Amino acid sequence: MEQNAQREVRTVDSTWNLGELMARIAKALVSDGPALALSSISVETVPARTALVVTTTGSSGQAKEIGLSASALLTSAKASNKFIGAEFGNTWSLLLPLNHIAGINVLIRSLELGTTPANLIGYKGKFPKVDFTAIVPTQLFRALNGDSNLLEHLQGAKAVLVGGAALTSTLRREAESAGIKVIETYGSTETSGGCIYDGAPLEGVEFAIGPDKRIAIKGKVVAHELIEEDGWYYTSDAGHLDNGKLIVDGRIDDIVISGGENVSLTAIERVISQSFPDIQAAAFAVADSEWGQAIHLALVASDASIEEKIQEVLARELGSASKVKRFHHIAELPLIGIGKVDRRALMEMVNE
Numbered sequence: 001m002e003q004n005a006q007r008e009v010r011t012v013d014s015t016w017n018l019g020e021l022m023a024r025i026a027k028a029l030v031s032d033g034p035a036l037a038l039s040s041i042s043v044e045t046v047p048a049r050t051a052l053v054v055t056t057t058g059s060s061g062q063a064k065e066i067g068l069s070a071s072a073l074l075t076s077a078k079a080s081n082k083f084i085g086a087e088f089g090n091t092w093s094l095l096l097p098l099n100h101i102a103g104i105n106v107l108i109r110s111l112e113l114g115t116t117p118a119n120l121i122g123y124k125g126k127f128p129k130v131d132f133t134a135i136v137p138t139q140l141f142r143a144l145n146g147d148s149n150l151l152e153h154l155q156g157a158k159a160v161l162v163g164g165a166a167l168t169s170t171l172r173r174e175a176e177s178a179g180i181k182v183i184e185t186y187g188s189t190e191t192s193g194g195c196i197y198d199g200a201p202l203e204g205v206e207f208a209i210g211p212d213k214r215i216a217i218k219g220k221v222v223a224h225e226l227i228e229e230d231g232w233y234y235t236s237d238a239g240h241l242d243n244g245k246l247i248v249d250g251r252i253d254d255i256v257i258s259g260g261e262n263v264s265l266t267a268i269e270r271v272i273s274q275s276f277p278d279i280q281a282a283a284f285a286v287a288d289s290e291w292g293q294a295i296h297l298a299l300v301a302s303d304a305s306i307e308e309k310i311q312e313v314l315a316r317e318l319g320s321a322s323k324v325k326r327f328h329h330i331a332e333l334p335l336i337g338i339g340k341v342d343r344r345a346l347m348e349m350v351n352e
Contacts, residue, residue, distance in 0.1 A: 005048035008034040009041065012098070018119050021098070022107050028052065029070040029108075038099045041065050049224065054101050056189040066189045066223050068101075075220040076192035077108040079202035084159045084183065090131040092117040093153065095139060100338050101193045102164055106134055120153075127153035136164040136339030137171060140182075141280075144174050155179045163187065163194045165339035166250070168270070170277040186248055190233060192221040199245025207246055213238040214252060256285040256293045261321035263295060265343070268314060268322055272297075275313045279306065282333050282341040283324075286350050294325040298346050300332055326350075 012021065027033040028051045035046050037053040042065065046053060050067035080086075092110050094117045096103035109132075110117045118128050127149055135154070140162055143150040154160050155178065162172075163185035175182050185194030195205045195217060205219035216232040226233045238249040250266025257263070268283040280300035288294035297310070307327050314322045334345035 006045040007031075007048045007050060009037050009044065009046045009050070009053055010034040011037045011040055018094075018107075019116060022111060022116065025052070025104070025107060026111055029074060029111075031070070035067075037065075038104065047225075052104065054104070054189045055099075056101070064189075067225065068189075068192055068223055072192045072221050072223065073105075073108055074112075075204055076195065076202070077105065077112050079204055079221075080105070080161075080194070080197075081109055081112055083197050083202055084132060084161075086113055086132060088114050090158075091115050093127070093130040093133040093157075094119045094121060095133055095135050096164075096338055097121065101189045102134055102136075102338060105193045129153070129156045131158050132161070133157050134161040134163070134185075137162060137167045138165070138335070138339050140167075140171060140175055140180075143180075144171070144178060151178065151180075157181065159183050161185050161194065161197075165341070166248070166266070166269070168273040168277070170273055174277075186246065187217075187221075188235065190223050190226050190235075191217050191219075192223075195219065195221045196246055199242070199247065201246075208232070209239055209241060209246075210234070212252070213240065213249065215239045215246070215248070256295070258285065258291045258293045258295055258325075259321055260292070261319070263318070263322050265295075267318055268295070268297070271313060271317045272310060275317075276306065276310070280333060282343065282346060284343040284346045286326075286347055288325070291325065295322065296326045296328060296346070296350060297324040298328045298330050298333060300330060302329060304329070 024036060028036045035050050039055045041053055046067050049069045051070040051073060052068045054066050056064055056066055090113050092106050094106050098104060106117050118130055120127055143154055159181050161183050167184045172182050183197050186196040187194035195202050196207060201207055205221060208216045210216055215235045215237045218232050222233045236251050238252050240247050254265040255262055265283040269281055272281045279302050282298045284296050285293040286296055311323050334342040336342040
């Protein structure tokens, strides 16, 4: 194949039903027809190896167009099915939007199993029983806090992949106590979705922790143009090892300087989730003449009576620099993508 060969790319048509979309994805994966873009993109052609183009905002809020090869997507699907013990004929359910890699991965895993997933997006009836599904932590929280239809569906699955955002240890324990077989996934659009399950890499994937605690990924699942000369893709996330398992600490750019001290927004959220498991919270920083960056905290379904207790816990666990300078009680957290908190939106709320 010519090194700079290009291929037509076509945006997915919203009128296609699930079967038609899967058929077109299958063709794209074997280079029979155009590559597919999950949403509008800025180009009309892509490198010949590209099968799918996914637009992602990640946690930064800046849109990026990621081209993924058939090799990357199929390697991811096969390794995922193998990890969870999926066999030909097993079924998935679709609970994630199809303009995200997590939703498309359900379709490709189903293609590998010779089945069509149960499309439950917007479905109002009783959910059917399936073998596997994939969700974000917000959906898991809702299942455990009133959505009995979803809860029963998750309880009936052999495994439930949970990714897209941080899964707190408290939420996982509650889910497992309720009979849900949770597998926590870590990855991104750039790695064809989740590529590390419960802290262990999928087959064909390697990970490493750099001196700056940055997580690096290697393997066929990585978007080709993002691989550095040394063979690694360097993420924007920090992590560490615990008995050989990867623990994701949060985004490197979640570290802010307040009053001259380094403060991790992710650490603040983790401490709050552990101490107050019934509260949804998001930490963010706002420019401040006194502190440089002042720590703010958005809370859902709570009132001012909890604020003093939160301050005490943060000071004890993380030091006084992590104490909140201003609390915001809101109806729901703004989200970006399929589960990540939109810190930029929270900052704009304060600056209005």
